[in-house]
Amino acid sequence: MSDVSVMTRGDPQTGSGYALELRDISKKFGALEALAGINMLVRPGERRAVLGSNGAGKTTLFNCITGDFMPTTGAIRFFGEDITVFPAQERIRRGLRRTYQISLLFTGLTVLDNVYLACRGVSRGRFSFVRPRRGDALMQTAEELVATVNLSDAINTPVSELSYGQQRQLEIAMALSGAPRFILFDEPAAGLSPTERVELIKILTGLPSHVGYIIIEHDMDVALRVSEQVTMMHNGRIFKEGKPAEIEDDAEVQALYLGGNADE
Amino acid sequence: MAETSSPSVLRAETNSWFDRVPPAYWVLGVVLLVIPAFVSDFVMGEIMARAFIMGIIALSLMLLGGYGGMVSLAQMAFAGFAGYMIAVFGTSAITDISQGWPWWIVIPLALILTIILSTAVGWLAVRTEGIYTIMITLAIAAAFFYFTRQNYDIFNGFQGFNSVLPPQLFGVDWRGSYAFYYLTLFWAILGYAVVLYISRAPFGLALQGVRDNPRRMSALGYNVTAHRVAAYAFAGLIAGIGGILLTWQLSQISPGTVGIGAAIDVLVIAVVGGLRHPIGPFIGAFIFVVLETFAKDFLVTLGLSGDRFQLVIGLGFLIIVFFSPDGLLGLWDKFRAARNRDPLTGQDRGEREL
Ligand SMILES: Nc1ncnc2c1ncn2[C@@H]1O[C@H](COP(=O)(O)OP(=O)(O)O)[C@@H](O)[C@H]1O
Ligand SMILES: [Mg+2]
Numbered sequence: 001m002s003d004v005s006v007m008t009r010g011d012p013q014t015g016s017g018y019a020l021e022l023r024d025i026s027k028k029f030g031a032l033e034a035l036a037g038i039n040m041l042v043r044p045g046e047r048r049a050v051l052g053s054n055g056a057g058k059t060t061l062f063n064c065i066t067g068d069f070m071p072t073t074g075a076i077r078f079f080g081e082d083i084t085v086f087p088a089q090e091r092i093r094r095g096l097r098r099t100y101q102i103s104l105l106f107t108g109l110t111v112l113d114n115v116y117l118a119c120r121g122v123s124r125g126r127f128s129f130v131r132p133r134r135g136d137a138l139m140q141t142a143e144e145l146v147a148t149v150n151l152s153d154a155i156n157t158p159v160s161e162l163s164y165g166q167q168r169q170l171e172i173a174m175a176l177s178g179a180p181r182f183i184l185f186d187e188p189a190a191g192l193s194p195t196e197r198v199e200l201i202k203i204l205t206g207l208p209s210h211v212g213y214i215i216i217e218h219d220m221d222v223a224l225r226v227s228e229q230v231t232m233m234h235n236g237r238i239f240k241e242g243k244p245a246e247i248e249d250d251a252e253v254q255a256l257y258l259g260g261n262a263d264e
Numbered sequence: 265m266a267e268t269s270s271p272s273v274l275r276a277e278t279n280s281w282f283d284r285v286p287p288a289y290w291v292l293g294v295v296l297l298v299i300p301a302f303v304s305d306f307v308m309g310e311i312m313a314r315a316f317i318m319g320i321i322a323l324s325l326m327l328l329g330g331y332g333g334m335v336s337l338a339q340m341a342f343a344g345f346a347g348y349m350i351a352v353f354g355t356s357a358i359t360d361i362s363q364g365w366p367w368w369i370v371i372p373l374a375l376i377l378t379i380i381l382s383t384a385v386g387w388l389a390v391r392t393e394g395i396y397t398i399m400i401t402l403a404i405a406a407a408f409f410y411f412t413r414q415n416y417d418i419f420n421g422f423q424g425f426n427s428v429l430p431p432q433l434f435g436v437d438w439r440g441s442y443a444f445y446y447l448t449l450f451w452a453i454l455g456y457a458v459v460l461y462i463s464r465a466p467f468g469l470a471l472q473g474v475r476d477n478p479r480r481m482s483a484l485g486y487n488v489t490a491h492r493v494a495a496y497a498f499a500g501l502i503a504g505i506g507g508i509l510l511t512w513q514l515s516q517i518s519p520g521t522v523g524i525g526a527a528i529d530v531l532v533i534a535v536v537g538g539l540r541h542p543i544g545p546f547i548g549a550f551i552f553v554v555l556e557t558f559a560k561d562f563l564v565t566l567g568l569s570g571d572r573f574q575l576v577i578g579l580g581f582l583i584i585v586f587f588s589p590d591g592l593l594g595l596w597d598k599f600r601a602a603r604n605r606d607p608l609t610g611q612d613r614g615e616r617e618l
Contacts, residue, residue, distance in 0.1 A: 068483065092485045104483075106476040109469065117473045120466050121484035127494060128466040174484075 018077065019044040019182050019212050020065070025074035026236075027060050034060040035071070036236040042229075044079070044181070046212045047204075049223035049244075052233035058216045059101055061233075062184045066098045067091045079181065093122060095181030099171040099188055101216075107160040111151050114159060115142040115173050122178035145173040150199055165196045172203060183207075185215040189222045201225055224248060296449055305441040309513070311557060313445050315550040316452035317513060320506035322533040322545035323455050324499040330539035331468055332495045333475030336389065337527045338401040341408040342382045342500045343507025344522030349374035350508055351425035351517050352418060358425050361418065367431035371508065378504035379497050386496020390489055405527040413519040424518025428511050439512065448509055452546065455502055459542040462498075471495050532581050538593025547592055555580065 020042040027035040034057045042048055050058050064071040067088040076084045083091055106114050119138045120126055132139045146155050149169040154162060162170065168188055175183050185204075189197050197219070204215070204226040217223035223230065224244040232240040232253055240253060247253055300308050321343045329335045354370040356362040365373075389400050412419040430438035430447070438447055462468040470491055473481045478488045511517045520526075529552065537548025559573035588594035 066483065068479075088483045089485045089487070092483065098483070100480075104477050104480040106473045106480070108476050109472055113469055113472075117469055117481075118484050120470070121481075121486050125466055126470055126486055127491070129462055131461060131465045 017080075018042060019046065019079055020214075021075075021077035021080075022061075022065070023075045023077075025061070025064055025071045025076065027057070027064055027069075028072045034236050035064065038074070038236075038238060040231065040238070042182075042212060042214065044212055045210050046229060047227045048212075048214045048229040048231060049227035050214055050216050050231045050233060051218075051220070051223060051247075056233040057236040058233055059186055060236075062098060062186055062214075062216070065184060066096060095179060096184075097175040097177075097180040097182070098184040099168075099175045099186055101186040101190070103167045103171055105159045105167060105170060105174075108158065110156050110158055111146055111162070111166075111170055112139075112142055112155045114170060115145050115177060118142075118174035118177035119145075142177070145176055148176065149173040149203060165192050168192060169196070169199075172200070176207075180211055183211065183213040185213055185217075187216050187218065189217060189219055197222060220248070293453075300442055300445050308441050308445045311550075311553050313448040313513060315546070315553040316448040317506055317509045317549075318530070318533055318553060319452055319546035319549035320448075320455050320509065321503050322530050322537065322549055323459060323542055324502035324506065325530055325534040326537075326539050326542055326545045327459055327502065328495055328499045329534060330541070330544070331463060331471045331475060332492060334389065334492060334495070335398050335531070336385075336401040336496070336499070337398055337531060338382075338385050338389075338404045338408075339499065339503045340527040340530045341405040341522055342378055342385075342503040343510060344412070344517065344526075345381055345408065346374045346378040346504035346507035347428070347511030347517040347521065348412065348419055348425070349377050350511060351428045354428070356425040356516075357427035358420050358423075361420055362425065367433075374508060375501060375504045378507070379500045382500020382503070383493060383497040386493045386500075389496065390492035402524070402527065405522070406524055409519055409523050412522060419519075422519065424516060424521075426516040426518075428516055430512045439515070444513065448513075451505055451509060455505065456542050456546065459502070463542075467491075467494070532577065534591075536581055536584050536591050538591030540590055541593055544591055544593045551580075551592075552577065 018041050020040065022038055022040040025035055025038040026033065038057075038061060050061070052058055063069050064074075065076060067083070067086055067090075070085065074084070075082060078091065078094055078096055081094070083094070083096075106117065109117070116132075116139060119142050123138060143152075143155070146152055149172050151166060151169055151173065154166060159167065159170065168191065172185070172188060175185070189200055192200060201222060204213070207213070215223065215226060217226075224247075227244060230240075230242060230244050230247040231238055232247065240247065240250060242250070299312065303312075321339055324342070325336060325339045328339075350370050351358070352361060353363045353365050353373055354367065355364050385401065385404055388404075389397050392400055412424070413422055415421060430444075432438070436443050438444060463472070470481065470486055473484075473486070474488050474491050481491075482488050510521065514521065533548040533552045534545050535548070536551060537546065538544030555577050556573065559576040563569065563573060563576065584591060584595070588598065590597065
């Protein structure tokens with residue numbers, strides 16, 4: 001695999017000062033080039049929106065960053081460390097989190113159990129045969145996270161009985177578990193009601209300032225309100241980066257993106 | 265610590281376990297405790313004790329299948345292996361092979377060896393999914409059956425071992441009908457309680473997470489393979505306990521006990537009872553044993569050949585699975601849900617629990 005050469009080629013020095021460093025990431029699915037030479041630098045605590053039409057490669061980019069699959073070429077550094085060939089578990093232990101565009105929840109378990117499992121995954125005792133006791137620190141953290149995303153009323157509800165919007169909220173609670181340093185949100189607002197969107201914006205802007213994130217978002221309004229930097233993607237490439245205000249006024253962006261997707 | 269009426273408090277362990285046992289369980293417990301006073305030795309041994317034992321073996325499948333999403337047909341082989349081990353290392357009529365070691369070495373040794381075997385089988389089986397898991401575990405069960413039949417040095421071939429009896433402990437003859445009834449009842453309740461307890465512990469929750477979404481589990485930092493293999497190891501322990509009791513009940517262990525038919529019986533018991541809750545295998549086992557015992561007479565009464573009793577069991581199996589993929593537990597849930605529903609609005613009246 002070309003990944004190995006990437007490891008040895010990448011310069012050994014760490015502590016580059018970036019939370020996330022993507023160098024020349026490409027991903028091919030057979031003949032389809034879903035990503036073609038993506039370079040991106042994200043500072044710690046930075047909040048960035050990634051915009052782009054369907055099939056632009058946004059979710060694929062997330063999958064490469066989180067290790068859901070390996071990029072075909074390129075290198076990824078997370079807080080200076082080369083994580084290009086790390087399995088997903090190793091990345092999550094370093095504080096990288098994500099939500100999924102299509103909910104990947106544990107449908108047979110309750111809301112609290114889902115969040116508890118997310119918390120437990122990055123701590124010890126994953127094989128414990130002992131039930132969490134009353135006042136168990138991890139269980140309390142899980143309860144607080146459930147409250148953060150306004151799901152306290154549904155805390156003991158099986159996930160299979162949640163509404164779509166509630167499932168999206170739960171995805172976010174799970175991404176917030178266990179001291180994240182950087183979170184990738186994949187279209188968290190899709191399918192939410194206007195009030196749920198307002199809540200989502202509140203949650204995102206209310207995150208501790210050291211927690212950076214990238215959010216994929218179709219809704220310009222939401223994207224521009226929760227980000228300080230915007231990246232535009234098209235056909236597996238980045239074609240524009242800038243501050244939200246610049247992007248909003250950019251003629252090329254309006255033609256390509258807003259023109260096609262202006263559904264508001 | 266917020267000791268208010270927040271919903272989480274309901275979930276947290278506010279009361280002692282004593283208060284949280286549903287009344288139906290107290291009733292059932294009392295009935296099971298006093299029943300020996302009212303029934304014959306035959307009912308106690310051939311129906312009740314056998315149902316507890318088959319329930320324990322099927323419980324090991326419920327743990328793997330219900331919580332782990334892995335259907336193993338090798339559980340009867342693990343049970344039989346444990347039975348063989350107590351015969352080989354303990355006492356039996358086959359003095360050439362049986363070592364005659366004391367029970368306090370033999371039983372732990374048999375269980376440890378069973379755990380090792382089930383871990384190895386699990387390690388192989390977790391590489392597969394769905395139907396392939398069933399196939400590979402069926403192949404292992406079949407291989408074990410033929411191996412025991414052909415190996416005379418350890419397994420004594422076709423004949424197996426007879427006169428394999430429980431130890432005389434505390435001056436009690438544990439093969440006596442009362443003692444054996446309570447012995448099997450004890451292990452059935454313990455197995456049930458431990459599996460139920462673990463279902464809410466990190467290990468059990470993680471296992472259910474692996475069942476629902478293995479990819480997400482590994483993205484959350486879990487080692488999915490290790491969890492699955494650990495489930496096989498633990499299920500092997502449960503099956504091993506059931507197998508030792510089964511060997512004592514029959515006073516013997518032979519290839520017939522671990523045949524393909526027996527492996528499928530365990531699957532039928534678990535599925536008919538329901539894989540979602542550890543009570544399911546015991547319900548399934550009770551029905552299975554009753555059918556197994558009386559279907560023959562019933563068929564003869566109807567003027568049919570008694571040999572067809574497997575057919576009756578098979579038909580019952582089909583009917584139950586057809587009406588409720590969740591087994592009898594699922595039927596019970598449906599019934600409860602229907603009763604809870606307001607006949608006018610069709611809305612739930614709330615209060616749904618198992
Ligand atoms: N696992 C996959 N296998 C094959 N093709 C894929 C896979 N994932 C994504 N693609 C393709 O890659 C392209 C980019 O997809 P994606 O990253 O999901 O786009 P976006 O999230 O921007 O809508 C699409 O053409 C899609 O069909
Ligand atoms: Mg996408």
